[in-house]
Amino acid sequence: MDDAILERFNSFVKRRALRRTTQRDAIVRIIFAKDEHFTAEELFDRIHRTDSQASRATVYRTISLLVESGLLREIDLGGEEKTYDPNFLDKPSHNHLVCIDCGKVVEFEDSHIDLLNDCITRRLGFRPMRQSIHIEAGCEKLRLNGICPNLLATRLSGKRIKKR
Amino acid sequence: MDDAILERFNSFVKRRALRRTTQRDAIVRIIFAKDEHFTAEELFDRIHRTDSQASRATVYRTISLLVESGLLREIDLGGEEKTYDPNFLDKPSHNHLVCIDCGKVVEFEDSHIDLLNDCITRRLGFRPMRQSIHIEAGCEKLRLNGICPNLLATRLSGKRIKKR
């Protein structure tokens, strides 16, 4: 799967008469090695934790290319920085639930929602293109037990929670 | 309605031991005089087209206060700048459809969607708090007749279309 994406990106690059480079290959590989959302800065860090290198400018430029090619999608998680989601190839129509307690992001798909959105859009006189649902929710465990497992994990790992 | 909001804002200000000022009053009045979405910069312009005055800093600071008070909501229309929506008092659970052809934003409410979101959230083990749907759609008229009335109006008024 990993290499299949790289191949798709390279054929996109060729189609546009652009060039395949070491940096672009590395960036694409690193992005799709995990299914995690990321910001440009986080990606830049991830790259520099490997033996690959790429400047900040190249990271930003390659992200733009990936978005144009349809392999990557910009999503809104409410943070200040732009966030990207590499999972739209596997799940073309998924949505996001963000836990306001711990910042955890859960992806979900639902055909009923898709259908409803489609109907609503048509009824309003438009042509459905793309839809995204952003749910903010509280942690039920935190409310009932006073403890949120994700929150705990988040604190321990020192991972920062997206601000609102 | 206009003054009722101002009153609510002022009681919020009082509750927080803050102070009522000419600038804050003016900003609140101008925001809620229309039901249009706006960016900080657009609001700043609107203010300076009246006889009221307020610095950019004060505009930003007052917007923050309004969001904290719950009277105003930040929404995602896909643009670069933060966008604010003054209509959540009238329609607490509305969503947005953005036309990719002309940039027009249509607000809509749908109880089925709300219900579905609620169910999905609970099933995932979370406590529903807030949900927002963002639909990107194409103009049906443009596709069928080759002309989009909104696009035309947008061009004539010189109003800029939100970028993607």
Added chain:
DNA sequence: CTGATTGCAAATGCTTTGCACGCCA
């Protein structure tokens, strides 16, 4: 070879902040 790509640093553009002065309570 030729033009695309990279890396660097400078530039952008929105938003926030430090500070001195002024004004509300």
Added chain:
DNA sequence: TGGCGTGCAAAGCATTTGCAATCAG
């Protein structure tokens, strides 16, 4: 009178861009 609020300009930050050197095809 004590601070909060304001305006200004400077600072912050994420992102973009100009440019010279480098590299892919």
